[in-house]
Amino acid sequence: MHTEDTLDKESSPLIHGFTGSLNRNKPSKHKILFVDDDSNVINSLRKVFSLEPYDILFTTNPREAIALTRREKPSVVICDMRMPDLSGVDVLQAISEFAPHVGKIILTGHADLNSSIDAINLGQVDRFLSKPCKDDTLRHAVAELIEVFQIRLETEQMNQSLAEKVYELENFQQELNTRVDERMDEIKQVNSLLDQSRKDIKLQYLSAIRVFCNFLDLRSPALAAHSRRVADLSRILAQQLGLDESEVQEIYIAALLHDIGKIGLPDRTLFTPFASLDGEAQASLLKHPVRAQTVFLSLPDMGEVSTIIRHHHERYDGQGFPDGLIGASIHIGARILAVAEDYDELQQGWLADQKLSAKDAARFVSNASGRRYDPEVIRALPSALEEYGSTPLEHEQMVSAKTLKIGAVLTRDFTGPDGYLWGAKDQVVNGRMITKFRDGEKVIGHPMKIYIMKPKALAERH
Missing domain, CATH: 1.10.3210.10 (Hypothetical protein af1432)
Incomplete structure (x- = not known):
């Protein structure tokens, strides 16, 4: 049974509400939700972020937090670990089911290994912070998770775009x-x-x-x-x-x-x-x-x-x-x-x-x-x-002077055994060049490496 299934059966928050950004010069594009059964903690968190360019949501009721997330779509949720009725892991697990992109922070004064593992595995928690937490640390964590939130959304959009293109490829x-x-x-x-x-x-x-x-x-x-x-x-x-x-x-x-x-x-x-x-x-x-x-x-x-x-x-x-x-x-x-x-x-x-x-x-x-x-x-x-x-590229092939034919197009400059340039890149091979190349090959006693354009690439060029 999902945690959110029992949301509407009881909902009696001690405090809840909304505080808009106090910095009017920087209109907010992000909402932050605070969830803690202690109203003093809620008020402290609101004070920490009072001058930040975020819209603030808050509630002391963990069940209402799930509904608020679904309705208001915050970018980051900061949740207490131990609360009556539902734990922070329960809340974040329920949120993850319909809002996986949301950044999730657990605040707790009672950290232990098992709860940390549950928070990460079940609640898909991004940050695990112990109380008391420094204001700068908390603000920095929220700023980082807002960036992560944006990247996750961009990733989903890009994946959706890729999926559409793959469908086109199949058609x-x-x-x-x-x-x-x-x-x-x-x-x-x-x-x-x-x-x-x-x-x-x-x-x-x-x-x-x-x-x-x-x-x-x-x-x-x-x-x-x-x-x-x-x-x-x-x-x-x-x-x-x-x-x-x-x-x-x-x-x-x-x-x-x-x-x-x-x-x-x-x-x-x-x-x-x-x-x-x-x-x-x-x-x-x-x-x-x-x-x-x-x-x-x-x-x-x-x-x-x-x-x-x-x-x-x-x-x-x-x-x-x-x-x-x-x-x-x-x-x-x-x-x-x-x-x-x-x-x-x-x-x-x-x-x-x-x-x-x-x-x-x-x-x-x-x-x-x-x-x-x-x-x-x-x-x-x-x-x-x-x-x-010495490795032929996609559009070229390597031949010897013996197999070189009139009309071939050189794809690289060719320097002869004497150190002089015998053929320039993009030059069309003629009979005199073939004779010179084959004579040179006889002198050195082994095939020379001559790079020419593949017939298909040559046809596309014309």
Whole structure:
């Protein structure tokens, strides 16, 4: 039987009421509900918050507190632990059933282990404070929970939006079959990273990863392509650092999905250097790691992935966001992802005012070792970039001079064995070039690595 079912059977509060915000210069958007059978405590709490920009609700009747919450929709409920008839845990448990987003604080002068456990498990309590509680501590706790309340509401809205988009994806699955087939290589790569003993469990959320990847691609092909490049470099860096297979897998998945929190942001916010954005756009962009983390927290086996995503904008010197973590307290996956993402964004012109070459981007991140980035990760970067540079990207394939054909389009500058540029990026291959390439291949005695555009990508280009 739910606690709230017996609400209307008896209701005789000693005091109850409403006090509007006393600070008229800051109209309140939030209500705070105080619940305590001691009217003196109620009056003390009202005094503590009299100058805060909140509307105050109060009652000494725990049953009325449930009805007040349902009717007035407060952002935070501060409740005494021990009260006649219903305990604070009973009240907050009933509230959690219809208002899970509300911040919940238990105040008690009789804290014990069992009651603390019940408060957390049954009442879904966010803070557990002992009486007497300092005014500043209480005000700080309420301010924090109002922020949590807002994030929870935003998360629900984003989840609802994601659910609607997933439904659209299902309806248009036939149109997306071609794109899904192209992305299956990514899923196969993720599958190859799975530990065999955990494969059955992991398969449960692979479909979700695919949906999120497709959703990101629908929102912005450029953002999705960025995520795939970052994922490839992050995987190589993790392997260069000697991380085990499961860690490499988690870092790869986190890199694929790290920008999910940017869905819903306008293109100008996404692709403009941070320093050039206005304050509102900057504030919105700074929230994307936390938004992304909340999406994956409830999915099985995504705890580490969501942590990496939350902290991939932390800095090694502690000047990053959202938590200001420093050094080794930042997850190694987040430290790797920070290097890989900035290396790619510098080349896209999203991080600085102008696009950098791959060489200059590598120099930029290397010069920030020990400040923005983990020195250990930076030490692994040169060898990782060498391997990354030899891996064909999604739109290209690697051929030798023997298999190179007239009409192919180079996707990278090609430097010959003599150290001179033999072919420039986007140059169309002609017969004279093929002859020169094949002669060079005979001289060095082994196939050369020539990167050209895939036929399908070439067709789409035209």
